[in-house]
Amino acid sequence: MRSAFSGKIVQLVAALLVLLVNFVTSQDPDIVKTCTSYKKSVWEETSEFSFLIENAPIIYKTLDKCTSYAPLIIGGGPALPKEFPHAARLGHREDDGEIEWFCGGTLISNLHVLTAAHCLYSPQGSVNIVRLGDLEFDTSTDDADPEDFTVKDFTLHPGYSHPAIYNDIAVVRLSKTVTFNEYKHPACLPFDDGRSVPSFIAIGWGQLEIVPRTENKKLQKVKLYNYNTRCRFTADKNDELPEGYNATTQLCIGSNEHKDTCNGDSGGPVLIYHKDYPCMYHVMGITSVGVACDTPDLPAMYTRVHFYLDWIKQQLAKT
Template sequence: MKPCTSLSHSTVSCLVDKESFREDISGFSFPIEAGPIYQTLDRCMSNTPHIIGGGPALAREFPHAARLGHRSDADQVDWFCGGTLISDRHVLTAAHCHYSPQGSVNIVRLGDLEFDTDIEDADPQDFSVRDYTMHPEYYYPEMYNDISVVTLSRPVIFNEYIQPACLPFDDGRAVSSFIAIGWGQVESIPRTENKRLQKVRLYNYGTRCRITSDKIDELPEGYNATTQLCIGSKEHKDTCNGDSGGPVLICHDDHPCMYHVMGITSVGVACDTPDIPGMYTRVHFYLDWINQQLSKK
């Protein structure tokens, strides 16, 4: 375990939450004056990652997964972005999600697995948005500094379905592969609406995006290796429409059922095109700014 003195409040919090919901403590009584001896059984250690090639997520596999949307005055909700719970009041997402044609983000769903059904193993809860803060150097429609922290209207009560992800220990340059999750479409043609949370393993393409991405209106200076991750696959595996704002993750070194959010789904060059990686906001670069937002009351 990394020393806590080097970790953010959110990272320490996510480890404490792991102890609350992933560990069973059992007592063994012995005839000694010291009293019972307790043994901690770590349910997390036996819960190894299930991602191989991609597919539906399992129940409680990603308890930090958030879905963001807009609730209209007529009480109709359009869901259009993803996010990551990082504390009991804050969700990390992409800044461009606040410019959706459906309206800005004003509702967050936590604890869900498959929308529009009550039979799955889940605990869906909706939270109103108190406010949100986009990075001060994000300028829509450009995709640089594409990061936002959403503040919920009330604290989250953690359980086995709803828990925060950890913030990153490093910038991800040495990471070979990531796990992307989201409720976005599962096929680019035809567009297929997806109700169930999906997962896929994607790979670190280093600085390949300098070659594969042209300078466009959203990225007038091209790929920025300091603030963006370049991630993709040689196969037909990708994030796509509706996945924006959701996380790309790595497993925690000591507790494989826990995750660090390394990136935020931001901009794709060609959805579902082999060997054409997309660009994701590099979360580690923004840690100081994120922690400033978490410290606000």
Template sequence: MIESGLASLCLVSQLADCATYKKTVFEKRDGYSFLLPGEPIIYKSQDNCRSYTPLIIGGAPADPKEFPHAARLGHRSETDNNNINWFCGGTLISDRLILTAAHCLFTNNGEVNVVRLGELDFDSESDNADPEDFNVTASREHPDYSHKLLYNDIAIVELNRSVHFDTYKHPACMPFDDGESHSTFIAIGWGQIKLVGKSSNKLLKVKLHNFGQKCAETTEITSELPTGYNASTQLCIGSSGHKDTCNGDSGGPVLSYHKDYPCMYHVMGVTSAGISCDTPDVPSLYTRVYHYLKWIKQEMSNTRKKYANVKLF
């Protein structure tokens, strides 16, 4: 009963956060009056949301402002003219926090010290985007994550300043369920289009399917996965065709559409590991975000307290 009560409180908190983000970004409050002395002003809210059609046939470039929570993580080198090496993805989940994969914090590319938000095409300056770089003040992997293992592959990256929410940049919502009832998801990222090749300059989107328990059959026992697929903490997602995530997409989200707020998304999973890219009927492993809600909400609460005197919106 206590766990059920905590789950209900958590759901109420998630609903409130999501509603706040929606109002902050899409609702405009205007005042009207009859222009006569002493007449009261009547305030009305106008919803400026223009939802995107929830249908993705195959991998395709994302539309402008379609995924305003998309983040790209990288390392800025102070010894190489501040050149940035981008190597992972992430999801904006509050005004200062990015959700990503824990293994992104333990690569040979250097520490994650820069995050870009509001980007669409890295090679274009006329793509209706509003790119902005943020420095990183702290990174925290889940306390149960052990480097080189792919279990509990989830982490939080803290930005050095607050993100101003608008149609180009605002958070994704936390999941309301574990994802098992979802037949499809949307994966996004700037990763490689094929196993051997360069990362994409454009933010790409692809529709993937829930493979349920199939990963228990397709996931081999390895040093990174010594007990195989963990159905409690991982999602099994893939495609029967040539659609997939790939290298460079790590840490990015798999999403579902918010049924009540058309312009909002739930982050259901974090891209973690795959056997190979673009292999039909061989699903990949994604960290199941719902399993880690208690930890995520605690991180969000701690950050709000830390910056209690800073205006969030």
């Protein structure tokens, strides 16, 4: 019996090692490399010097300034300056210059913003403007570097069919490249699917409360939790979810407190910290649809970004 039991232990350990190897190797090397390059381009400064001796070799020294601007998020509240440099706001600008903002997004390259497909069906009009680098709208006294970009085009996932919110993901392409700095640079794409992630950070300029309807001009952050497959039981089938919750393509995220995303947050990201780079985040989900805004223990559904990596990479390859 002892020999058989020991054999089972060996088999179990071997299986766990295989799973670990598969997890490590499942990380897309292109995404890992790109994430590192973004970090280096913004946060690392290389200088050269040499001793004042003839033919002395040049010595290069790199200063890494990649540190976190904020402590770990507990609860929620206003975002700090430079805390979320990938945060984007999407809107429609009329011919007279008047802009109505209605969705969020995430900068994922120097030309592309990730958002929800349903944001491109807004009654306010098509998305034709994106603002990056802002913190509080309609003020110039905050520590921000807002810049508006016109939209060249956008692509909805081919599996999206309005009004259902499956495959609720789209990529907006900007008309000019973004110059990266501490106020504006991309979030990294996911290294894994987020199933084992215990909590996320959601950000957006959406309403702070569903009733009364309150306009919000400050970027907000909130810590939310992974409810795994709970949404299978809390989400009724309707026009938006004709087949109910899909755990393969959606994340189920919420809180047991009055903490939530709300109207106006659609398209914005749910994030986790990069394990090695405290100045960087991964965009794990896209705010998609809520069951009831600001209701404790009633999680909402977010598009699972990792599932769509191949499609996203195809969009990034377009110039």
